[in-house]
Amino acid sequence: MLFEYVVRVGTPADEIVRYADVCDADLIIMGTHGRSGIAHALMGSVAEQVLRTAPCPVLLVRAAKRASVTDATAVSVPPVKKTLGLRSMS
Numbered sequence: 001m002l003f004e005y006v007v008r009v010g011t012p013a014d015e016i017v018r019y020a021d022v023c024d025a026d027l028i029i030m031g032t033h034g035r036s037g038i039a040h041a042l043m044g045s046v047a048e049q050v051l052r053t054a055p056c057p058v059l060l061v062r063a064a065k066r067a068s069v070t071d072a073t074a075v076s077v078p079p080v081k082k083t084l085g086l087r088s089m090s
Contacts (some may be wrong), residue, residue, distance in 0.1 A: 013049035022053045029059045 008015040018029050032047040051058045 002054065012046045013053070016046075016050050017053050017055070025056050027057050028054055028057060032060045032062050055083045 006019060010018075016028065016030070019025075028050060030047055030050065032045070035045070045076060047058075047060050051060065
């Protein structure tokens with residue numbers, strides 16, 4: 001599997017689409033936060049802009065939902081001093 005990465009300066013969506021066009025990309029794969037509502041309206045979506053203007057297919061991968069403190073699957077984290085094997089100064 002061949003892949004590459006580049007660093008470009010400019011508006012993210014424009015630069016992604018421009019580079020895909022220049023290098024004749026077969027597919028663009030990018031992550032998305034999956035924001036909706038006010039957050040989406042205020043911040044916009046680079047992924048959405050790329051999806052609408054790309055010269056090739058775009059695969060959007062949504063980030064996994066983070067567990068909140070109220071979730072039943074929340075994990076207990078042991079105290080740092082115990083984890084690092086440090087002794088208490090008290």
